[in-house]
Amino acid sequence: MGKRQVMFTFPESLTKEPTIYDIGHRFKVVTNIRRADVTESRGWVVLELEGEEQDIEQGIAWVASKGIRVDPVMGDVVEG
Amino acid sequence: MSYARTLRCRKCGQEYPLQPLNLCESCLSPLEVSYDYKAMAKELSREKIAGGPTGMWRYRDMLPVEGEEVDIGTGFTPFVKADNLGGELGLDHLYIKNDCLNPTYSFKDRAVSVAVTKALEFGFDTVACASTGNLAASVAAHAAKANMRAYVFVPSVVEPGNLVGTAVYNPVLVKVDGNYDAVNRLCAEVVRAHNWGFININLRPYYAEGSKTIGLEVAEQLGWRAPDCVVAPAASGLLFTRIWKGLDELYMLGLIESVNTHMYIAQAAGSSPIVNAFNAGSVHIHPVVPDTIAKSIAIGNPANGYHALMIARQSGGGACAVDDSEAIAGVQLLAQTEGIFTEPAGGVVIGTVKRLAASGAIKRDELVVAFITGAGPRTQDILADVVQPVTVQPTLESVERVLGVIA
Ligand SMILES: Cc1ncc(COP(=O)(O)O)c(C=O)c1O
Ligand SMILES: [Zn+2]
Numbered sequence: 001m002g003k004r005q006v007m008f009t010f011p012e013s014l015t016k017e018p019t020i021y022d023i024g025h026r027f028k029v030v031t032n033i034r035r036a037d038v039t040e041s042r043g044w045v046v047l048e049l050e051g052e053e054q055d056i057e058q059g060i061a062w063v064a065s066k067g068i069r070v071d072p073v074m075g076d077v078v079e080g
Numbered sequence: 081m082s083y084a085r086t087l088r089c090r091k092c093g094q095e096y097p098l099q100p101l102n103l104c105e106s107c108l109s110p111l112e113v114s115y116d117y118k119a120m121a122k123e124l125s126r127e128k129i130a131g132g133p134t135g136m137w138r139y140r141d142m143l144p145v146e147g148e149e150v151d152i153g154t155g156f157t158p159f160v161k162a163d164n165l166g167g168e169l170g171l172d173h174l175y176i177k178n179d180c181l182n183p184t185y186s187f188k189d190r191a192v193s194v195a196v197t198k199a200l201e202f203g204f205d206t207v208a209c210a211s212t213g214n215l216a217a218s219v220a221a222h223a224a225k226a227n228m229r230a231y232v233f234v235p236s237v238v239e240p241g242n243l244v245g246t247a248v249y250n251p252v253l254v255k256v257d258g259n260y261d262a263v264n265r266l267c268a269e270v271v272r273a274h275n276w277g278f279i280n281i282n283l284r285p286y287y288a289e290g291s292k293t294i295g296l297e298v299a300e301q302l303g304w305r306a307p308d309c310v311v312a313p314a315a316s317g318l319l320f321t322r323i324w325k326g327l328d329e330l331y332m333l334g335l336i337e338s339v340n341t342h343m344y345i346a347q348a349a350g351s352s353p354i355v356n357a358f359n360a361g362s363v364h365i366h367p368v369v370p371d372t373i374a375k376s377i378a379i380g381n382p383a384n385g386y387h388a389l390m391i392a393r394q395s396g397g398g399a400c401a402v403d404d405s406e407a408i409a410g411v412q413l414l415a416q417t418e419g420i421f422t423e424p425a426g427g428v429v430i431g432t433v434k435r436l437a438a439s440g441a442i443k444r445d446e447l448v449v450a451f452i453t454g455a456g457p458r459t460q461d462i463l464a465d466v467v468q469p470v471t472v473q474p475t476l477e478s479v480e481r482v483l484g485v486i487a
Contacts, residue, residue, distance in 0.1 A: 002272075005108055009366060034108045035091070037364060044364055046108050071367050073108050075316055075383025077267045077281060078210040078235065078260050080376035 084144030180455035194290030199277030220249035295326025317388030346432035358399035402431035421456035
């Protein structure tokens with residue numbers, strides 16, 4: 001089992017979809033929301049995903065394929 | 081004993097013992113070192129600092145370290161009044177903090193010196209980072225000095241020539257067969273699996289404190305006062321937040337009288353998530369995919385962006401993005417007016433000062449400090465076309481004719 005801390009950034013069209021509920025149901029990952037701000041037009045959610053590495057990976061790929069941006073919570077680590 | 085007491089979450093206030101940890105476990109926000117300022121204030125005075133070593137460690141009492149410092153000669157870099165450049169831009173009191181003149185040619189030595197000192201204290205025998213330039217060189221150099229193993233992760237797209245300034249210190253260079261995102265993900269995983277001091281991940285709160293010393297120096301070099309305006313580059317935003325923290329701490333300790341500094345963020349237009357949020361009046365930083373020649377400040381998802389944004393807003397400062405051609409022009413302008421050769425990040429800062437002065441955001445009579453954080457030679461490929469020699473024959477006659485000078 002592993003954990004991944006990520007931020008989802010939603011475009012306008014997707015703020016009303018139950019993406020986080022869905023990811024927990026479609027893939028074997030437990031979602032744990034830590035911070036969020038979602039308005040009518042745009043939004044973001046900081047959450048921890050827990051599960052097998054492979055399930056997390058698939059879940060993230062599915063979220064990204066819907067047009068939601070997925071970024072690591074700790075920000076970019078690779079510096080110039 | 082240092083005056084550092086805990087790691088504290090800026091967002092929710094949760095505190096943790098001092099340890100290698102960068103994110104709050106409950107809200108996943110960045111942690112920062114908090115100190116016993118009362119005890120620190122009793123110990124510190126302008127005189128005590130001025131009598132210390134000529135380097136960043138003169139501020140040791142304000143840093144979170146217990147053990148012997150890993151110091152390669154960093155800090156107390158030149159602070160110069162830039163009258164030529166100021167004249168050009170319409171500013172009467174413009175100063176340059178020239179942090180090109182650190183041992184590995186950027187301000188990163190300040191941050192890494194503290195981080196590697198802490199790594200030893202925490203009992204790590206290995207330090208690591210992911211970087212293609214300034215951070216990599218600094219980590220490798222400090223690891224050499226501390227007799228530690230260093231792993232430097234680089235994406236495979238990086239040209240070998242860019243790594244010479246790192247490889248010379250003999251770290252283990254780990255080329256990752258993947259893009260920047262893949263390296264980001266890999267590093268987060270590596271930190272969880274191995275007992276290494278990852279400089280800008282689990283050691284990040286300490287790394288951050290080292291950056292603070294550039295702000296402390298500026299106040300001291302100004303004769304113990306804060307500038308009216310600061311213009312500094314932001315990648316992750318960490319340096320920017322620490323310049324502010326440094327000034328704020330000096331004020332809290334009674335070492336300067338006030339801080340009414342307007343803080344201005346400078347970013348490259350091809351990588352400006354913080355400036356975008358500032359201009360949009362948003363409190364959320366939307367990550368971007370960087371595309372700029374200013375590689376050292378090309379961070380699309382800035383870890384400290386939110387805090388940097390708040391400081392720019394609350395200090396009555398601002399944020400400005402300049403494109404690559406303005407950055408290159410800035411590099412040349414600084415070289416040709418003040419004799420200081422900076423990398424594109426410094427060009428971005430000069431381009432920003434120029435814009436802010438022209439728009440009237442910064443006034444002629446304000447005391448402005450431009451933070452020049454990295455040296456030019458590592459990135460000289462961006463300037464290939466400045467080399468335009470005139471050709472002469474090896475005769476005096478030819479020299480006089482071509483140059484138009486007659487004895
Ligand atoms: C020359 C230079 N200036 C500024 C920065 C900005 O650093 P920060 O990530 O603290 O915003 C960096 C590093 O990324 C750098 O190399
Ligand atoms: Zn917290």
